Amino acid sequence: LKNRDVAAFIIEPIQGEGGVHIPEQGYLRQVRDLCTQYETLLIFDEIQTGFARTGTIFACQRDTVVPDIMCLGKSLGGGVMPISAFTTTEAIWDRAFGGVEKCALHTSTFGGNARACAAGIASIEVMIKEDLAEQTRGKGAYLLQGLRELQEKYPAMIKEVRGRGLLIGVEFNQLSGGFLNKVTGGKFNKIAEEYLAALVAGELMNRYQIITAYTLNNPNVIRFEPPLIVTREQLDTLLHALEDIFKKHTNIWSLILASGKNLIMK
Ligand SMILES: Cc1ncc(COP(=O)(O)O)c(C=O)c1O
Structure with a gap:
């Protein structure tokens, strides 16, 4: 300058x-x-x-x-x-x-x-x-807290939760494949690095009809940007769906299988 x-x-x-x-x-x-x-x-x-x-x-x-x-x-x-x-x-x-x-x-x-x-x-x-800014503050704090509780419960999955109001990002951990990574000449870890968030977003959409998006320049972050009129019940539905996914799939391989199955069923 x-x-x-x-x-x-x-x-x-x-x-x-x-x-x-x-x-x-x-x-x-x-x-x-x-x-x-x-x-x-x-x-x-x-x-x-x-x-x-x-x-x-x-x-x-x-x-x-x-x-x-x-x-x-x-x-x-x-x-x-x-x-x-x-x-x-x-x-x-x-x-x-x-x-x-x-x-x-x-x-x-x-x-x-x-x-x-x-x-x-x-x-x-x-x-x-309708003072949507005030509504956003309340609902955003509620969703952030719920996501942070999930992070505490599932630290292997969630690396960080950050956001303000109803602009929230969840960064996933980069899971690595050990043996699988060796067999695939390093390709497995590359996939795990970039696609875990996309796989979780896919599960949310296919099984729970919840649309989210990963961020364009950081595919390991899912963005939660619901409309400001979202209800707390709807936020709870999201939190429960995420918990379901984390309980069911403790590793990326299981998520890959689940999305593969989903594709075949369709
Ligand atoms: C921060 C930001 N700036 C600019 C744009 C582009 O806006 P538009 O599509 O209205 O040109 C977007 C679209 O996603 C955005 O998120």
Whole structure:
């Protein structure tokens, strides 16, 4: 930054696809201060964390850090409308797009679509009226606690549980195959490293009809991001299903067999 040739620093306040990583307390504040000092724009990508997902309307509020630009999407559409948004200060907007010669620099076919914007406004109204952020905090704490109890009970399976609000990631241990690894020339451990979470996610879907996703850049982490209106009973269903799976399958081989069987039955 000292060379003053960095236009912007872009970051998710909590990394979603990277495996649900929460920065250390004070990190975002220091980033803000450095960006201000060297006149680099700070962009927060709150597409995944925004709109009450993490227990405050925006995740950056928790650290009382204000970015120069914020990218928003996903929950803005209330789960029914595809809509994303870019928001910034008047000064930055004017510099980038102000005036007749610059106003058309950033256009898109569906930009400013009235119906999508109406859905966005309605979603924000519901979020505030029903205090979804408060609901997220309560339900998130409940789910986190349940998952941490499972981690204590099944430490061989779960390596770490991390998250805030209803953006929660469970990282699985990298089980290794000993003999099998030797026989397969190291391939078994490679599979075990990368696919345990996917196998658990597969079991959740095939046997318990619970849809989850592993994170794109960290396949050993399952993400739990239920809609904010999820009930505690539904969270219990998830916790019981996970416990069932951990009780039944104490090693990855058993999970591989279970998913293979499932494929054959279909
Ligand atoms: C953090 C984050 N940023 C950006 C995107 C991309 O958003 P869009 O698909 O609306 O372009 C995603 C999509 O998953 C995301 O999770």
